[in-house]
Amino acid sequence: xxxxxxxxxxxxxxxxxxxxxxxxxxxxxxxxxxxxxxxxxxxxxxxxxxxxxxxxxxxxxxxxxxxxxxxxxxxxxxxxxxxxxxxxxxxxxxxxxxxxxxxxxxxxxxxxxxxxxxxxxxxxxxxxxxxxxxxxxxxxxxxxxxxxxxxxxxxxxxxxxxxxxxxxxxxxxxxxxxxxxxxxxxxxxxxxxxxxxxxxxxxxxxxxxxxxxxxxxxxxxxxxx
Numbered sequence: 417x418x419x420x421x422x423x424x425x426x427x428x429x430x431x432x433x434x435x436x437x438x439x440x441x442x443x444x445x446x447x448x449x450x451x452x453x454x455x456x457x458x459x460x461x462x463x464x465x466x467x468x469x470x471x472x473x474x475x476x477x478x479x480x481x482x483x484x485x486x487x488x489x490x491x492x493x494x495x496x497x498x499x500x501x502x503x504x505x506x507x508x509x510x511x512x513x514x515x516x517x518x519x520x521x522x523x524x525x526x527x528x529x530x531x532x533x534x535x536x537x538x539x540x541x542x543x544x545x546x547x548x549x550x551x552x553x554x555x556x557x558x559x560x561x562x563x564x565x566x567x568x569x570x571x572x573x574x575x576x577x578x579x580x581x582x583x584x585x586x587x588x589x590x591x592x593x594x595x596x597x598x599x600x601x602x603x604x605x606x607x608x609x610x611x612x613x614x615x616x617x618x619x620x621x622x623x624x625x626x627x628x629x630x631x632x633x634x635x636x637x638x639x640x641x
Contacts, residue, residue, distance in 0.1 A: 419445070420634060420637055420638055422445070422555060422558075422630065423542055423547035423559065424542065424543040424559045426560055426563075428568065428595045428599070429563065429568030429572050429592055430618060431571065431618050431623055435630065436542070439631055440540075442627065446534075448534050448535060449492050453530065453531070454518040456481075456483045456501060457478055458513045459496065459505045460496050461474060461517060462509060468516045468517050474517060474522070475520065475522035481497060483495070483496055503579075508581075508582075511591070512591065515595050515599060516598075518545075521604045528551050531552075542555075546605035546606075546607070548610035548612075548613050557633055557634050557637045558614065559613060559630055560609040561616050561618055563617065567618075569588045572592070
């Protein structure tokens with residue numbers, strides 16, 4: 417069967433990763449967690465005392481850092497220089513730093529090349545902020561996934577609680593609003609909806625329902641090839 421690439425963009429906490437994993441699993445595709453790649457670099461920078469505002473230093477750090485996405489039944493496992501950091505990159509410290517890290521042109525240029533290479537054989541699902549506009553502008557199916565700020569904050573809060581992390585709902589809501597602003601206003605690859613993307617609001621829909629709709633759209637695009 418022919419395969420396509422699926423790009424899922426949207427703001428923080430909209431459920432992109434959860435939905436992307438379900439879609440990839442249902443279609444037998446590879447899930448490429450682009451956000452985790454930026455988080456991995458943010459984690460490395462924080463642990464290497466590299467200034468996250470220094471684009472040149474971060475680009476140099478990325479060149480000498482090995483970031484790996486290892487696929488497993490439980491989901492992607494993330495390694496930085498052979499050290500697993502799957503849980504570590506979800507810390508509040510990394511979350512607060514990743515927008516600044518991903519805003520640098522040199523960093524994004526390197527990451528985009530890595531992501532395009534990973535998706536070069538088709539049959540991939542990528543989620544992020546600029547997949548449909550920059551990373552895979554020719555993806556056969558583009559989705560822009562949204563949800564209200566309140567709903568996104570609740571999801572992140574419940575996720576933290578379930579994993580035993582300290583969590584403050586109001587603080588998360590403020591962080592999400594700030595990140596929305598940063599992601600949408602940055603000069604390099606800002607968060608915008610691709611002109612040919614299908615917008616889906618997940619506020620009142622389960623991840624399963626959203627994934628099912630995307631799979632239906634994907635099957636339609638595959639038949640059109």
